[in-house]
Structures are given as C-alpha cells and as structure tokens.
Amino acid sequence: xxxxxxxxxxxxxxxxxxxxxxxxxxxxxxxxxxxxxxxxxxxxxxxxxxxxxxxxxxxxxxxxxxxxxxxxxxxxxxxxxxxxxxxxxxxxxxxxxxxxxxxxxxxxxxxxxxxxxxxxxxxxxxxxxxxxxxxxxxxxxxxxxxxxxxxxxxxxxxxxxxxxxxxxxxxxxxxxxx
Ligand SMILES: Cc1cc2nc3c(=O)[nH]c(=O)nc-3n(C[C@H](O)[C@H](O)[C@H](O)COP(=O)(O)O)c2cc1C
Numbered sequence: 766x767x768x769x770x771x772x773x774x775x776x777x778x779x780x781x782x783x784x785x786x787x788x789x790x791x792x793x794x795x796x797x798x799x800x801x802x803x804x805x806x807x808x809x810x811x812x813x814x815x816x817x818x819x820x821x822x823x824x825x826x827x828x829x830x831x832x833x834x835x836x837x838x839x840x841x842x843x844x845x846x847x848x849x850x851x852x853x854x855x856x857x858x859x860x861x862x863x864x865x866x867x868x869x870x871x872x873x874x875x876x877x878x879x880x881x882x883x884x885x886x887x888x889x890x891x892x893x894x895x896x897x898x899x900x901x902x903x904x905x906x907x908x909x910x911x912x913x914x915x916x917x918x919x920x921x922x923x924x925x926x927x928x929x930x931x932x933x934x935x936x937x938x939x940x941x942x943x
Pocket of ligand 1: 775777778779894897917930
C-alpha cells in the first residue's frame with residue numbers, strides 16, 4: 766500500500782467484528798513499533814498482549830473505563846503499552862538530561878504506537894489507542910512492575926464500521942515558518 770494512502774486510511778475504529786489474530790501477527794506489530802527512533806536508541810517501550818477472548822472480555826470490563834469497554838467488543842487483541850522509567854531523557858547516572866525528563870519516554874512510546882497502528886492497517890487490521898483505562902487494574906492484570914509507566918491500551922481488530930476522518934486543524938494554525 767502506498768505510504769500516503771496508509772497515512773490517510775488509518776482511523777481510530779470503535780466497532781469491530783470477530784476476527785483471529787495470530788501470535789506471529791502480533792509479533793510483527795511490535796517489530797514495527799521497535800523500528801521507531803528513540804532517545805539514544807534506548808527502546809524503553811514494553812508491550813503486554815491480551816489475546817484469548819476470555820482474557821479480553823475480563824480486561825475490557827475491568828481495566829477499560831468511560832465508553833471504551835463497549836468500543837472493544839470483538840477486538841482480536843488488546844495490547845498494553847508501557848515504558849521503562851528514568852532511562853529515555855536521562856544520563857547514565859540517572860540525572861534528567863533536560864526539562865522533559867520522563868516525557869521523553871512517553872514521546873518515544875508514541876512514535877512506536879504510530880508505527881504499530883500503521884503496520885496493523887497495512888496488514889488489514891484496525892486499531893484504537895486508548896488513554897482512558899484504570900492504571901492500577903491494568904498493572905495488576907498484566908503484572909507490570911513499578912519500574913514501568915503504564916500508558917495506552919491499543920485495541921487491534923477488524924473494523925465493522927467505516928469511520929470518517931475527524932477534522933484536522935488548518936496548517937496555518939499549527940505551522941509557523943521562522
Ligand atoms: C494518546 C491517545 C489517547 C486516546 N484515548 C482514546 C480513548 O480512550 N478512547 C477513544 O475512543 N479514543 C481515544 N483516542 C483516539 C482519538 O480520539 C483519535 O485518535 C482522534 O479523534 C483522531 O481520530 P483518528 O485516530 O481516526 O485520526 C486516543 C488517541 C490518542 C493518541
């Protein structure tokens with residue numbers, strides 16, 4: 766698929782139809798994530814894939830909040846993303862290199878997330894990045910150590926809707942030439 770088509774076709778999908786995803790396909794998604802650039806190549810993103818339909822249902826009904834559980838009915842898997850804290854943006858002695866500190870870890874994870882979502886789309890899957898989740902429940906469910914910051918849960922599956930692209934801001938509002 767042409768890259769510009771892929772960029773335009775990726776959408777947040779909130780209605781899925783039942784479809785299988787294999788462990789190899791999930792590995793391909795995380796491999797794509799790992800191709801993203803990262804602070805000093807530290808690659809601090811970590812992933813927890815919830816795959817069986819029983820676990821998916823348990824996870825979405827306990828760990829997802831707001832309207833998200835209903836949006837994830839029939840997803841093929843849910844991928845929890847975290848990053849190891851105090852590495853990206855930090856010197857070897859543990860001092861932040863500059864003012865964002867751990868925000869660089871979140872920045873790197875976001876770059877990985879977009880890679881994952883685009884690769885999923887290329888493979889015929891769709892995604893929904895979800896920031897509205899219960900951190901404590903997610904951490905317990907996946908046994909995530911305190912050294913990692915829990916970030917988004919990414920739903921992956923086959924779309925059962927054709928969402929329109931939400932409007933984008935005009936260029937002149939976001940871009941200044943200096
Ligand atoms: C960090 C982040 C958190 C998000 N959290 C949610 C969420 O909890 N629930 C949801 O329905 N959409 C969530 N979204 C999806 C956005 O609403 C969506 O990306 C935006 O409306 C643009 O639509 P598009 O992805 O189709 O281009 C999130 C997106 C990002 C990047």
